[in-house]
Amino acid sequence: MEDIKIDKNLDIRGEVCPYTLVKSKLGIEMIEVGQVIEIILDYPEAADSVPKAMENYGHKVLKIEKINAKEWILQVRKEVED
Amino acid sequence: MDFSEEQLKRYSRHIILPEVGGKGQKKISEAKVLMVGAGGLGCPVGYYLAAAGVGTIAIVDNDEVELSNLQRQIAHSVKTLGVNKAESAKQTFESLNPDVNVVTIKERLNSKNVKDLFKDYDIIVDGTDNFPTRYLINDACVMLKKPLVSGAILRFEGQVTTILPHEGHCYRCLFEEPPPPGLVPSCQEAGVLGVLPGVIGALQATEVLKLILGKGKPLSGYLLIYDALGVNFRKVKVPKNKDCAVCGDNPTITELTDLPEEYCSI
Numbered sequence: 377m378e379d380i381k382i383d384k385n386l387d388i389r390g391e392v393c394p395y396t397l398v399k400s401k402l403g404i405e406m407i408e409v410g411q412v413i414e415i416i417l418d419y420p421e422a423a424d425s426v427p428k429a430m431e432n433y434g435h436k437v438l439k440i441e442k443i444n445a446k447e448w449i450l451q452v453r454k455e456v457e458d
Numbered sequence: 459m460d461f462s463e464e465q466l467k468r469y470s471r472h473i474i475l476p477e478v479g480g481k482g483q484k485k486i487s488e489a490k491v492l493m494v495g496a497g498g499l500g501c502p503v504g505y506y507l508a509a510a511g512v513g514t515i516a517i518v519d520n521d522e523v524e525l526s527n528l529q530r531q532i533a534h535s536v537k538t539l540g541v542n543k544a545e546s547a548k549q550t551f552e553s554l555n556p557d558v559n560v561v562t563i564k565e566r567l568n569s570k571n572v573k574d575l576f577k578d579y580d581i582i583v584d585g586t587d588n589f590p591t592r593y594l595i596n597d598a599c600v601m602l603k604k605p606l607v608s609g610a611i612l613r614f615e616g617q618v619t620t621i622l623p624h625e626g627h628c629y630r631c632l633f634e635e636p637p638p639p640g641l642v643p644s645c646q647e648a649g650v651l652g653v654l655p656g657v658i659g660a661l662q663a664t665e666v667l668k669l670i671l672g673k674g675k676p677l678s679g680y681l682l683i684y685d686a687l688g689v690n691f692r693k694v695k696v697p698k699n700k701d702c703a704v705c706g707d708n709p710t711i712t713e714l715t716d717l718p719e720e721y722c723s724i
């Protein structure tokens with residue numbers, strides 16, 4: 377499996393909606409097009425809604441994976457300028 | 459982009475909009491907007507701009523709050539009767555959003571002070587609805603090349619337009635001179651449905667935010683006319699007049715002058 381280079385890590389554990397999305401949006405604004413952000417989150421609804429929102433912004437969701445009972449890892453590649 | 463946790467919460471519904479985001483919210487917080495008038499239009503314009511987090515809002519008004527204003531001027535209250543309108547609005551806007559710096563200018567706008575008052579601001583909002591001041595603001599904005607968002611209301615009808623000097627039309631491209639005072643309703647006749655300035659002011663505030671963000675199409679080159687009774691919005695094209703006395707190819711108005719104040723303001 378190819379390793380994805382992560383350009384920015386963001387920990388939004390403990391955040392609830394809509395702040396999960398607010399912080400993810402601000403996070404992606406801080407990287408360049410083509411770069412990848414990795415977000416760790418623990419709000420179940422956000423594991424579904426944040427990847428969807430990122431696709432709606434025009435970015436590419438590379439991975440959304442449940443890593444343990446309560447946490448998810450989300451990788452997004454920035455595809456469009458803010 | 460360093461937002462406090464409080465600001466993240468306050469502006470969250472802006473930040474998640476792709477057209478705004480953190481970068482757009484930052485632009486809003488750095489914007490400096492000057493409003494002429496804290497009356498029917500100025501109240502809702504300032505209210506929404508304060509809520510949006512516009513960094514500096516200057517208000518030019520030398521009138522005091524009267525009971526008859528409260529039917530439509532929603533930034534004032536019985537607690538501020540007799541208080542200067544700019545001051546009264548400042549209290550309301552700052553209690554809505556302490557991030558906002560509200561500058562009060564308790565003066566009447568005239569040909570001597572207008573350029574000096576406008577020069578430090580990015581966008582000018584006209585909420586005066588009296589013709590001499592409207593033309594003075596228009597001419598000053600054209601000369602200073604400042605974007606102007608203008609609104610007008612009467613009875614059940616309102617108008618909005620955005621003037622981007624030399625790019626689109628200006629007020630004088632539309633009507634070269636103000637109408638003679640006799641054609642404009644006197645104060646006793648000039649009724650207005652109290653909610654009407656809310657509609658028009660909200661449209662003006664929208665235009666201001668779009669200009670700050672650089673998103674969408676400004677209402678430049680158009681006049682938007684709202685008829686409340688018929689529930690009708692008409693967008694009328696207003697061409698730029700190359701012979702316009704102030705923004706045309708060979709302007710004849712190169713200095714500001716004061717017109718007599720024989721008009722009623724709402």
Ligand SMILES: [Zn+2]
Pocket residue numbers: 627628629630631632699702703704705706
């Ligand atoms: Zn003109």
